[in-house]
Amino acid sequence: MTHTALAQAVNERSHEEFDALVNRYYHQAYNTAYRLTGNHADAEDLLQEAFLRAYRFFDRYDRSMPFINWFNRILTNLYIDEYRRRGRLRTLSLDESYETEDGEEAPAFDLPDLSPSPMELALQKELEDAIQEGLSLLSPEFRVAVVLADIEGHSYEEIAEMMNTSVGTVRSRIHRGRKQLRNLIMKHHPNLFERGDLK
Amino acid sequence: MNCRFVQSRLSAYVDCELTGHEQQAIRVHLEHCLECSQEYETLRKTKSLMRQLPLVQPTTSPEWLLARLHQQNGVMRRSARWSWNQVRWWQFAGGLALISAFIAWDLRSDPDRSEIQLTETPTAPAFVSQPIPNFEPAPSPALPQVSSSLYRSSLFPTSSSPYIPTNSYWIDESNSHIVSPLQPTRGFYTTFGLRPR
Incomplete structure (x- = not known):
C-alpha cells in the first residue's frame, strides 16, 4: 500500500470514527447547546459550528480524553466568543436596576411573564422555563460553569481544562452563578425553598 | 472557621x-450554624433542580x-484543491521545463539580423536627427560597415568601462533605421522591452 493510499485509508477511518462519535453524543451536545443559548435556533447554529470545528481539527483530538470533554471545550469557547462578539444579551448584577422611559426605576430582573402557556401547563414546565430564563441572565462564564457542573456533571478540574482557567476560578464562578440562579428561582417559586420542601 | 469562610x-x-x-470541618460547622445550614440547603436544592431538567429533544438529527x-x-476541499500544498512533483517539473x-528559445539570437525594421517613422526629438557639430564618428573595428550617412547619437548614456560595450546607436537621417551594432537586436532584452544600461 502506497503512502497516499495509506493516508487515505487512515483519513476514511477517521471520518468513520467522527461520524460514530457525532451519532453517539449529538443529543447530549444539543442539550448543552440549548441550555447555553436558550433557544433551538441558536443551539443549532452553535452546535453546527462546534461540530464543524471538531471535524476540521479532529486529527488533534487526544484519544486519551473523553470525546465529549474535548468537544465541550470547543463548544463553550465558541459560545463565549460568539456571545461577546454579538453582545446580544446584557449582563446585569442582581442588585442592578435601570431607568424606564417614564423616568422610574425598575428592577433589572423583573422577568417577563413566564406563563404564556395556559393554566393547565404543568408546574414542571413552568419551573423549567424559570430556570432557563435564570440561566440566560447569568454572565456567559457563570452560565457555562454552572451548566457544565450541574447539567453535564463534570468535575471542577475538567471544567477548568475546558474553560482554560484555574480550578479556583471555576469554583468561584460556579458558586456565584449558582447563588444568582437560586435568587432568581426563589423570586418566582419561593415555595420551592420553603423549609419543608428543601429535600 | 467562621460563617463567611464556610459560605x-x-x-x-x-x-x-x-x-x-x-x-469534615464544614460538616461540623453546619450542624451548629442555622444560617449557614439554610444557605447550604438552598444551594443544594438549586443544584437538584438543575439536575432534574429534562433532556431537550433536538429539532434536528445527527x-x-x-x-x-x-x-x-x-x-472547502474544492476551494483548496489548487493550493501550493497539493502541487504534485510532476506539475512542478512540467512548469519548470516549460519555463x-x-x-x-528567447536567448537564441539571430546573428544575421542586426537591424530592427520599424514599420513607422519614429517620432524622435528634433535634436536626435540633427548632426552633432564638430564630431567625427570614429569607426570602431567592432562595428559593421554602415552607411556613411549615419550619425552617431548620444541619446543613451554610454559606459566608460572598457569591458562593457558602449550603448550607442546609429540613427540615419531619415530616422527610418536604428542600428545598434554591439547589442543583439533580438533576444531576452528586446523581447521584454528592456535595454541594458
Missing part, C-alpha cells in the same frame, strides 16, 4: 470538591448535521 465554599461542599479535611458538515467540508524551454 464561600458551600457550592464546592455541595459538589464534594473540597479536601477531606475541609469537607444525520442532518453530518450531511451539512460533509457538504461544507466538500466546498526553461521558453528562456532557451
Whole structure:
C-alpha cells in the first residue's frame, strides 16, 4: 500500500470514527447547546459550528480524553466568543436596576411573564422555563460553569481544562452563578425553598 | 472557621470538591450554624433542580448535521484543491521545463539580423536627427560597415568601462533605421522591452 493510499485509508477511518462519535453524543451536545443559548435556533447554529470545528481539527483530538470533554471545550469557547462578539444579551448584577422611559426605576430582573402557556401547563414546565430564563441572565462564564457542573456533571478540574482557567476560578464562578440562579428561582417559586420542601 | 469562610465554599461542599479535611470541618460547622445550614440547603436544592431538567429533544438529527458538515467540508476541499500544498512533483517539473524551454528559445539570437525594421517613422526629438557639430564618428573595428550617412547619437548614456560595450546607436537621417551594432537586436532584452544600461 502506497503512502497516499495509506493516508487515505487512515483519513476514511477517521471520518468513520467522527461520524460514530457525532451519532453517539449529538443529543447530549444539543442539550448543552440549548441550555447555553436558550433557544433551538441558536443551539443549532452553535452546535453546527462546534461540530464543524471538531471535524476540521479532529486529527488533534487526544484519544486519551473523553470525546465529549474535548468537544465541550470547543463548544463553550465558541459560545463565549460568539456571545461577546454579538453582545446580544446584557449582563446585569442582581442588585442592578435601570431607568424606564417614564423616568422610574425598575428592577433589572423583573422577568417577563413566564406563563404564556395556559393554566393547565404543568408546574414542571413552568419551573423549567424559570430556570432557563435564570440561566440566560447569568454572565456567559457563570452560565457555562454552572451548566457544565450541574447539567453535564463534570468535575471542577475538567471544567477548568475546558474553560482554560484555574480550578479556583471555576469554583468561584460556579458558586456565584449558582447563588444568582437560586435568587432568581426563589423570586418566582419561593415555595420551592420553603423549609419543608428543601429535600 | 467562621460563617463567611464556610459560605464561600458551600457550592464546592455541595459538589464534594473540597479536601477531606475541609469537607469534615464544614460538616461540623453546619450542624451548629442555622444560617449557614439554610444557605447550604438552598444551594443544594438549586443544584437538584438543575439536575432534574429534562433532556431537550433536538429539532434536528445527527444525520442532518453530518450531511451539512460533509457538504461544507466538500466546498472547502474544492476551494483548496489548487493550493501550493497539493502541487504534485510532476506539475512542478512540467512548469519548470516549460519555463526553461521558453528562456532557451528567447536567448537564441539571430546573428544575421542586426537591424530592427520599424514599420513607422519614429517620432524622435528634433535634436536626435540633427548632426552633432564638430564630431567625427570614429569607426570602431567592432562595428559593421554602415552607411556613411549615419550619425552617431548620444541619446543613451554610454559606459566608460572598457569591458562593457558602449550603448550607442546609429540613427540615419531619415530616422527610418536604428542600428545598434554591439547589442543583439533580438533576444531576452528586446523581447521584454528592456535595454541594458
